[in-house]
Amino acid sequence: xxxxxxxxxxxxxxxxxxxxxxxxxxxxxxxxxxxxxxxxxxxxxxxxxxxxxxxxxxxxxxxxxxxxxxxxxxxxxxxxxxxxxxxxxxxxxxxxxxxxxxxxxxxxxxxxxxxxxxxxxxxxxxxxxxxxxxxxxxxxxxxxxxxxxxxxxxxxxxxxxxxxxxxxxxxxxxxxxxxxxxxxxxxxxxxxxxxxxxxxxxxxxxxxxxxxxxxxxxxxxxxxxxxxxxxxxxxxxxxxxxxxxxxxxxxxxxxxxxxxxxxxxxxxxxxxxxxxxxxxxxxxxxxxxxxxxxxxxxxxxxxxxxxxxxxxxxxxxxxxxxxxxxxxxxxxxxxxxxxxxxxxxxxxxxxxxxxxxxxxxxxxxxxxxxxxxxxxxxxxxxxxx
Amino acid sequence: xxxxxxxxxxxxxxxxxxxxxxxxxxxxxxxxxxxxxxxxxxxxxxxxxxxxxxxxxxxxxxxxxxxxxxxxxxxxxxxxxxxxxxxxxxxxxxxxxxxxxxxxxxxxxxxxxxxxxxxxxxxxxxxxxxxxxxxxxxxxxxxxxxxxxxxxxxxxxxxxxxxxxxxxxxxxxxxxxxxxxxxxxxxxxxxxxxxxxxxxxxxxxxxxxxxxxxxxxxxxxxxxxxxxxxxxxxxxxxxxxxxxxxxxxxxxxxxxxxxxxxxxxxxxxxxxxxxxxxxxxxxxxxxxxxxxxxxxxxxxxxxxxxxxxxxxxxxxxxxxxxxxxxxxxxxxxxxxxxxxxxxxxxxxxxxxxxxxxxxxxxxxxxxx
Numbered sequence: 001x002x003x004x005x006x007x008x009x010x011x012x013x014x015x016x017x018x019x020x021x022x023x024x025x026x027x028x029x030x031x032x033x034x035x036x037x038x039x040x041x042x043x044x045x046x047x048x049x050x051x052x053x054x055x056x057x058x059x060x061x062x063x064x065x066x067x068x069x070x071x072x073x074x075x076x077x078x079x080x081x082x083x084x085x086x087x088x089x090x091x092x093x094x095x096x097x098x099x100x101x102x103x104x105x106x107x108x109x110x111x112x113x114x115x116x117x118x119x120x121x122x123x124x125x126x127x128x129x130x131x132x133x134x135x136x137x138x139x140x141x142x143x144x145x146x147x148x149x150x151x152x153x154x155x156x157x158x159x160x161x162x163x164x165x166x167x168x169x170x171x172x173x174x175x176x177x178x179x180x181x182x183x184x185x186x187x188x189x190x191x192x193x194x195x196x197x198x199x200x201x202x203x204x205x206x207x208x209x210x211x212x213x214x215x216x217x218x219x220x221x222x223x224x225x226x227x228x229x230x231x232x233x234x235x236x237x238x239x240x241x242x243x244x245x246x247x248x249x250x251x252x253x254x255x256x257x258x259x260x261x262x263x264x265x266x267x268x269x270x271x272x273x274x275x276x277x278x279x280x281x282x283x284x285x286x287x288x289x290x291x292x293x294x295x296x297x298x299x300x301x302x303x304x305x306x307x308x309x310x311x312x313x314x315x316x317x318x319x320x321x322x323x324x325x326x327x328x329x330x331x332x333x334x335x336x337x338x339x340x341x342x343x344x345x346x347x348x349x350x351x352x353x354x355x356x357x358x359x360x361x362x363x364x365x366x367x368x369x370x371x372x373x374x375x376x377x378x379x380x381x382x383x384x385x
Numbered sequence: 386x387x388x389x390x391x392x393x394x395x396x397x398x399x400x401x402x403x404x405x406x407x408x409x410x411x412x413x414x415x416x417x418x419x420x421x422x423x424x425x426x427x428x429x430x431x432x433x434x435x436x437x438x439x440x441x442x443x444x445x446x447x448x449x450x451x452x453x454x455x456x457x458x459x460x461x462x463x464x465x466x467x468x469x470x471x472x473x474x475x476x477x478x479x480x481x482x483x484x485x486x487x488x489x490x491x492x493x494x495x496x497x498x499x500x501x502x503x504x505x506x507x508x509x510x511x512x513x514x515x516x517x518x519x520x521x522x523x524x525x526x527x528x529x530x531x532x533x534x535x536x537x538x539x540x541x542x543x544x545x546x547x548x549x550x551x552x553x554x555x556x557x558x559x560x561x562x563x564x565x566x567x568x569x570x571x572x573x574x575x576x577x578x579x580x581x582x583x584x585x586x587x588x589x590x591x592x593x594x595x596x597x598x599x600x601x602x603x604x605x606x607x608x609x610x611x612x613x614x615x616x617x618x619x620x621x622x623x624x625x626x627x628x629x630x631x632x633x634x635x636x637x638x639x640x641x642x643x644x645x646x647x648x649x650x651x652x653x654x655x656x657x658x659x660x661x662x663x664x665x666x667x668x669x670x671x672x673x674x675x676x677x678x679x680x681x682x683x684x685x686x687x688x689x690x691x692x693x694x695x696x697x698x699x700x701x702x703x704x705x706x707x708x709x710x711x712x713x714x715x716x717x718x719x720x721x722x723x724x725x726x727x728x729x730x731x732x733x734x735x736x737x738x739x740x741x742x743x744x745x746x747x748x749x750x751x752x753x
Contacts, residue, residue: 047496146403
């Protein structure tokens with residue numbers, strides 16, 4: 001019985017393009033993700049951080065492959081090794097630039113104190129280049145229905161635009177931000193493709209501004225009364241997500257988002273709550289370690305502090321370092337579970353895809369891009385989406 | 386067969402094939418012949434050799450496979466569990482694409498090797514490089530660096546160089562004696578700055594700054610001379626250049642090591658402080674050796690310098706972690722200087738009048 005034949009019971013349906021908007025679904029379990037991230041954090045610790053390339057890849061693979069759009073799951077085909085190579089290449093380019101920057105700074109500082117500061121600008125340009133190229137890498141590793149997304153355009157052309165808009169934003173004290181984001185996103189999306197379907201961005205700066213101007217006014221107060229900052233930031237991010245997603249087009253396919261402020265406010269407070277709890281546990285742990293060390297030394301607390309013996313106590317320092325590392329890993333875990341996975345789900349939950357039928361017969365096209373941009377982003381500590 | 390019935394249960398969904406050339410969603414049926422045959426109504430069947438089939442990422446509850454001999458993005462998606470089990474049993478090399486435990490062990494192994502190599506570089510290779518590279522840096526470049534930091538120092542501490550003529554003459558006399566004994570050329574420049582911090586330091590390119598608060602604490606010329614000789618020692622050993630190369634290299638390598646673990650800033654800072662402090666302690670000890678050498682050459686004792694330092698810092702041991710300190714502990718330095726104590730055999734470095742003039746170098750001319 002080698003020749004088994006399964007025929008679907010129902011005849012092959014000739015599906016008409018769905019008229020109703022389709023939504024996205026997430027199939028992954030929270031527990032799986034938590035295990036993945038916890039294991040990854042442990043490995044990051046053991047490998048002194050080198051595991052970050054593989055952890056980032058694992059996280060993306062999990063999020064991508066469990067995301068189903070119109071019933072078909074996305075796939076992430078990038079690998080950790082590519083990120084490592086990208087990082088090494090980026091370092092090989094950045095290190096001589098750092099050295100040159102150092103020498104130039106010395107020359108500049110001879111004439112005027114702190115005159116070397118503007119020389120930081122090229123690094124800003126590199127950061128913007130990295131943001132563009134990192135998105136290009138991620139997009140070319142994204143596959144849906146057997147066809148990959150891809151991007152052309154130039155990272156430097158993008159960096160140049162980002163710098164000019166950044167200057168404009170500085171002059172207008174941040175008021176130009178919506179127009180900056182619209183212009184930069186237009187450039188990115190114009191150069192994005194799904195197979196032979198070209199992307200575009202229809203979000204207008206003015207729309208963003210109308211929805212978010214009051215947050216701009218609130219920002220100084222929010223910064224002053226720290227408690228308000230998460231609300232204002234959540235409000236801003238919600239407006240930004242909704243506006244960004246609703247502006248995305250691929251050919252005739254249209255995205256729409258109904259993300260609300262409440263969606264994000266709750267997420268941020270959950271993250272803050274967890275981190276606060278971890279902080280309390282950390283402090284309690286420090287207190288207990290201190291008590292143990294003082295008890296073992298046979299001194300009273302006052303003696304211990306007066307002789308300043310605490311700063312030189314090796315057991316106390318070892319205990320504190322262990323506690324600190326556990327705290328950092330815990331915070332990382334919370335950030336990744338709440339602010340990556342849960343946020344991702346929130347985004348999927350509120351997104352609607354209109355006219356998906358227009359993407360029913362797309363021809364594969366496009367080349368893979370290198371992970372150099374990701375490497376720069378890692379080396380320069382910039383994040384972009 | 387029960388399997389056939391299962392495949393039709395509503396939540397399993399059909400088997401879907403994407404050919405990797407277009408994104409058309411094809412509902413297919415599978416035939417397990419010598420190779421896997423993927424059949425779609427009205428199209429030629431596609432055949433995948435079992436040994437070429439590999440699993441790729443798919444959502445929970447779906448088996449998604451690709452084929453080495455097909456277009457790289459061609460995908461077969463099976464939601465029917467029994468069908469998936471059947472396919473898995475025929476594909477021996479299904480899992481070869483997946484990152485297994487072996488790969489993780491390899492990553493950990495290489496990371497540990499990289500960490501060990503970086504630590505070795507910082508502990509062993511970097512001091513060697515710094516010691517041998519520093520003398521090769523042209524004096525002109527070092528002087529430029531000194532000028533750059535001078536501009537910054539003046540911006541921070543103010544431009545209050547003390548310049549009462551009699552005091553300045555005494556200061557220059559003392560410095561000249563020390564400089565010649567230390568074997569340095571005339572490039573050394575020095576000034577007294579009026580600040581509250583009892584300190585003295587050397588800048589790259591041959592500049593020594595003495596802060597007035599330290600001068601105020603000195604009780605005799607020998608105490609001050611020891612401190613100045615120590616700073617001249619830094620110049621002679623080109624410690625600025627060496628520590629710059631060393632610190633820069635160590636920061637870079639340690640930053641590379643910890644990379645982007647959030648919150649690793651504190652770790653980077655701590656480990657860097659640890660290694661650069663040990664390097665700096667060694668440099669300080671060598672500069673102290675110059676003090677001893679110069680003072681002996683001038684027929685004076687180095688012990689007063691130790692006493693001056695002790696007066697300023699007090700006993701340091703047990704208060705701070707000695708492995709984090711950039712200087713050796715003051716009591717250890719005093720002990721070393723005491724061991725090198727000699728009965729003065731040379732003339733005093735400054736006369737009593739000169740010493741009084743020097744102590745008053747920062748006084749404003751008495752007029753109101």
